[in-house]
Amino acid sequence: MTQPKLHLQFAHSSVLRYGLAVVSVAMALAIALPVQHYKFREVGLPLFLFAVAVTAWYAGVGPAALSIVLSSLCFDYFFAPPLYSLSFTLADVPALLILLTFAALITRFSTVRHRVEGELRQARDDLQIEVAERTQQASLLNLTHDSIFVRDMDFVITFWNLGAQELYGWAAEDAIGKHSNQLLQTVFPAPLEEVQAELLRTGRWAGELKRTTAQGATVVVAARYALRRDEQARPVAILETSNDITERKRREEEIQGLNQELAERSTQLESINKELEAFAYSVSHDLRAPLRHIAGFTELLHKKVSSVVDEKSNRYIAMILDSAKRMGNLIDDLLAFSRIGRAETQKTAVSLAQLVREALADVRQDTEGRNIAWKIGALPEFYGDRSMLRLVLVNLISNAIKFTRTRPQAEIEIGCADGNKDNLVVFVRDNGVGFDMKYVNKLFGVFQRLHESDAFEGTGIGLATVQRIIHRHGGKVWAEGVVDSGATFYFSAPKPQGHLWRA
Amino acid sequence: MESMNRLGRILMVEDDPKDVELTLTALEEYNLANEVVVARDGEKALDYLYCRGEYKTRSSDNPAVILLDLKLPKVDGLEVLKEIKSNGKLRIIPVVVLTSSKEEKDMVASYKLGVNAYVVKPVDFHDFVNAIKELGAFWAIINEPPPGSVRK
Numbered sequence: 001m002t003q004p005k006l007h008l009q010f011a012h013s014s015v016l017r018y019g020l021a022v023v024s025v026a027m028a029l030a031i032a033l034p035v036q037h038y039k040f041r042e043v044g045l046p047l048f049l050f051a052v053a054v055t056a057w058y059a060g061v062g063p064a065a066l067s068i069v070l071s072s073l074c075f076d077y078f079f080a081p082p083l084y085s086l087s088f089t090l091a092d093v094p095a096l097l098i099l100l101t102f103a104a105l106i107t108r109f110s111t112v113r114h115r116v117e118g119e120l121r122q123a124r125d126d127l128q129i130e131v132a133e134r135t136q137q138a139s140l141l142n143l144t145h146d147s148i149f150v151r152d153m154d155f156v157i158t159f160w161n162l163g164a165q166e167l168y169g170w171a172a173e174d175a176i177g178k179h180s181n182q183l184l185q186t187v188f189p190a191p192l193e194e195v196q197a198e199l200l201r202t203g204r205w206a207g208e209l210k211r212t213t214a215q216g217a218t219v220v221v222a223a224r225y226a227l228r229r230d231e232q233a234r235p236v237a238i239l240e241t242s243n244d245i246t247e248r249k250r251r252e253e254e255i256q257g258l259n260q261e262l263a264e265r266s267t268q269l270e271s272i273n274k275e276l277e278a279f280a281y282s283v284s285h286d287l288r289a290p291l292r293h294i295a296g297f298t299e300l301l302h303k304k305v306s307s308v309v310d311e312k313s314n315r316y317i318a319m320i321l322d323s324a325k326r327m328g329n330l331i332d333d334l335l336a337f338s339r340i341g342r343a344e345t346q347k348t349a350v351s352l353a354q355l356v357r358e359a360l361a362d363v364r365q366d367t368e369g370r371n372i373a374w375k376i377g378a379l380p381e382f383y384g385d386r387s388m389l390r391l392v393l394v395n396l397i398s399n400a401i402k403f404t405r406t407r408p409q410a411e412i413e414i415g416c417a418d419g420n421k422d423n424l425v426v427f428v429r430d431n432g433v434g435f436d437m438k439y440v441n442k443l444f445g446v447f448q449r450l451h452e453s454d455a456f457e458g459t460g461i462g463l464a465t466v467q468r469i470i471h472r473h474g475g476k477v478w479a480e481g482v483v484d485s486g487a488t489f490y491f492s493a494p495k496p497q498g499h500l501w502r503a
Numbered sequence: 504m505e506s507m508n509r510l511g512r513i514l515m516v517e518d519d520p521k522d523v524e525l526t527l528t529a530l531e532e533y534n535l536a537n538e539v540v541v542a543r544d545g546e547k548a549l550d551y552l553y554c555r556g557e558y559k560t561r562s563s564d565n566p567a568v569i570l571l572d573l574k575l576p577k578v579d580g581l582e583v584l585k586e587i588k589s590n591g592k593l594r595i596i597p598v599v600v601l602t603s604s605k606e607e608k609d610m611v612a613s614y615k616l617g618v619n620a621y622v623v624k625p626v627d628f629h630d631f632v633n634a635i636k637e638l639g640a641f642w643a644i645i646n647e648p649p650p651g652s653v654r655k
Contacts, residue, residue, distance in 0.1 A: 285574060285604035292603070292626045293521040299628035300528065328626035335605075 017059035021067040024051035029074050036079070044079035045095055049102050056106035064103045072096055147221070147242050150228075151180045153235055167221070167244055169214030180240075185212040195225075200235060203227045208245065220249045273342070280338045287331055295324040326459075333461040336391075337446070340468050345385040347473075352379035352393075352426065355386070356414055359393040366401050370410060377415030380424060384493060388469045395462040396428040396489050402456055403432035403487065417490060423475070424495055429488040435481040443479055466491065513539045513643055514566040516548040516583060517601075518575050522624075526570070526601075529635035535643055540566065545578025549586055552593055565596050565649070568642035573602040573609055581612055588617040595649040597642055 028051035032044045048071035056064035072092075077084060080092050141148050142162040150159035157180050160172040168175070168184060175183060181192075187210035188195055199205045205225040212218055223242040230236050302317045356376060382389060397412070404410035411431045419425040435443070435450050442448045444467040449460040466489075467477045475493035513535065517523050523541055530536045542548035548571075550556035554563055569587070573580035580600065587593045597619040602609065605623045613621055622638060625631045642648075 281604065281606055284606060285602075288603045288624075288626055289519060289522065292624060292628075292631065293519075293525065295626055296525040296528075296628040296631060297521070325627060331626075 014062070017063045018066055020059045021055045021063035022070065024054045025067050025070040025074060027051065028071070029078065033078060044075055045098070048075055049099065052099060052103045053106045056103050057110045060110070061107050064107050068099050068103050071099060145243070147244075148239065149175070149180070150237050150239050152237050155179045155181055157183070158237065167213070167219065167242070168211065174214075186210070199225055199227050199238065203229075208249075209242070218246075219244055220246045276338065277342065280335055280342075283331060284335050288328070291324055291327055291331070295321060295328070298324065330459045330461075333459045333465075337461050337465050337468065340388065340391075340465060340472070343388075345388060345472055347384050348386060350382050350384055350386050350389055352382045352389075352416075355382075355390050355393050356397075358390060359397050362394050363398045363401060366398060370401070370405075371408065372401070372404070372410040372412060375411065375413040375415075377413070379414070379416055379426065382424065382426075382493060383495075384473045385469075388472070392466050392469050392491065393428075395466050396491075399462060399489070400428055400430035400432065400487075402458070403434075403451075404430050405456070406433060407431060419492060419495075422494055423492045425490055425492045427488050427490045429486065431486040434483050434485050434487045435479075436483050437481060440479060440481070444477060463489075512564070512566045513568055513570060513639065514542065514548065514551060515539050515570045516542045516545065516575065516580065517570070517572045518543050519572075522572070525628075525631065526635055529632040530639045532632070532636055533639055533644070535639040538643065544576040545580065545583040548575075548583050549578065552587065552596075565593070567597070567646070567648040569596055569598045570601045570638070571598055573600060573604075573613075581609070581616065584613060584616045584618060597646065597648070599638060599642065601638070 025048065028047040032047045035043050052064060052067045052071055055067040072095075073086065075095060076088065076092055077086055080089075080095070138159075141159075144161070144163055145166075147164035147167040148159075148161040149157055149164045151157045157175050157178050160170070160175040164175065165171050170183065180186070189207050189209070195205055195207070203226065207223060209221050209223045210218060211221060221242040222245045223240055226239045226241075227235050228237040228239060298317055298320045302314070302321070306314055306317070353376075356379060360374075397414070400412045401410070404412065413427075413429040415427060415429075417425040417427050433451070433456075439450050442450065444463045446461055446464040448464075449458065463477075470477045470491045470493065473493045475491055477489070477491045479487060479489045481487035513530075515523065515526060517526065527536045527539060530539060540551060542551055547556075548569070551558045551561070552565075554561055571580050571583060575583070578586075580602070584598055584600070587596065587598060594617070598617075599620040599622060600609075600613050600618050601622050601624060603624055610621055620638075622634060625634055
């Protein structure tokens with residue numbers, strides 16, 4: 001290590017380099033002069049050659065030239081006849097030539113040596129940097145959460161990072177040297193031969209692997225393989241990066257299971273719906289026909305015999321006709337009710353005020369001869385299926401008309417109650433016979449009636465229809481009543497967000 | 504009565520004898536019942552229209568109107584309607600579907616096939632009689648049938 005330092009100093013200081021030339025020549029002279037006294041005259045030239053050589057070797061071309069000049073002068077002065085004079089003669093030329101040639105050779109060798117030395121140094125430095133980088137990279141690999149390990153082509157693990165230790169439970173010292181697939185009990189998604197073939201063909205492979213950890217737990221990992229080849233393109237190692245997807249996989253499977261269940265349920269629902277439709281169709285068709293016949297022939301019978309049979313028989317006939325008519329209404333209402341369940345809702349912004357006007361026109365017949373004070377408040381726009389909402393209003397209003405029949409002065413109020421920012425609440429209030437809150441839960445059931453049928457006619461489907469429609473709009477229905485003091489029916493619906501809502 | 508001579512013949516396609524009787528009773532009020540030909544299923548109706556089978560010998564005039572039930576044995580009403588409306592000679596005959604059910608899909612299918620009217624038989628007898636009477640009066644008396652129909 002000292003030599004390069006010396007060389008560097010020489011290389012960087014011209015004073016030292018030229019100084020070396022002077023000093024080496026001076027030393028050669030200092031040795032040669034005393035030796036000359038002992039009749040060794042021929043030692044002068046070799047000593048000066050040595051001084052030139054040293055200078056050329058360590059200090060380069062410039063100092064070498066200086067040392068040649070100085071050596072030539074000294075040699076000429078002290079050793080070449082005539083002694084102690086600087087006269088150049090032809091006899092001095094060979095010595096000078098020897099000096100020059102020698103110096104040139106040494107300088108040349110020196111240059112080559114320096115270059116080689118430089119290259120060697122560079123290579124060593126590069127190597128050191130690379131070692132440092134590699135060391136840093138290896139420690140970086142330990143920082144990642146992914147598990148990374150390297151195995152050779154015989155599946156023997158050669159590198160194992162901290163992530164691998166965390167995921168699989170083995171420390172690096174336990175894992176390195178082991179057969180990777182045996183250690184981890186790897187289950188491949190495809191035959192191993194196919195995996196290997198793809199890896200060799202493309203240099204990469206990715207897939208999901210099932211493995212067993214040191215603790216015996218099964219994990220699913222998403223693994224990526226990268227093949228490393230040497231300079232001769234021979235495969236030498238496989239780097240595997242993997243991360244734990246066990247939880248994700250479990251959830252995926254759960255979702256898949258749920259989806260399948262959902263698909264089965266919806267198939268079931270579809271078939272039930274189809275059955276229901278077939279049922280509704282046959283009710284609509286097959287039940288109505290015999291009913292029509294009963295009504296028709298009873299009517300014909302009535303025409304024929306009414307004048308000859310007694311009052312009681314005529315009353316029986318009237319009751320048959322009435323029942324047939326009632327059953328007809330029941331079937332119609334039931335069909336309408338089932339149709340609401342099946343029909344698609346076509347939602348638009350609907351003016352409730354307009355719908356109330358239409359509903360009042362629909363029930364005008366029922367209000368004939370009645371004394372009704374209508375109180376209709378400001379009504380907002382409602383977002384929903386127009387014809388269904390209209391049915392809601394017709395049902396609620398005709399109920400109010402029906403159950404105030406016993407009042408000399410009926411009062412019916414329709415308005416908008418205080419909802420909250422998400423909901424809109426509309427009510428229909430009357431001062432009719434009301435109901436007992438004890439039975440409020442029965443109000444909206446199909447065929448549920450709270451009054452005797454001869455007091456207030458009806459099929460018991462109206463409020464069920466109202467509830468079904470409002471539920472289909474995502475709203476709620478409820479009622480408040482006091483026996484003999486009227487009832488209030490409410491329905492709510494969520495206000496639509498954004499531009500659809502203009503109220 | 505003068506109108507008697509201008510009555511059109513009605514082809515009623517109806518499998519239920521009770522419905523046939525009720526319908527005929529209703530039509531009697533306008534003295535239309537005598538001109539009703541009843542076919543008890545879709546096949547018989549087509550036999551009549553094509554003058555084949557038991558109707559081989561009938562005069563080849565078309566009826567003034569066809570009252571067609573939808574639920575029929577053998578060939579159902581919609582098939583009969585399809586056959587009539589796809590036949591160049593028969594398609595001009597007015598066809599009124601007269602059925603028990605108000606199923607939307609039947610209604611849509613009938614109108615798509617080119618039905619001239621769609622009537623749901625009312626359960627109430629008075630309504631039923633009125634509907635049939637008005638139908639009979641309109642198609643057999645008021646409406647001018649296409650050429651080639653029976654007009655006495």
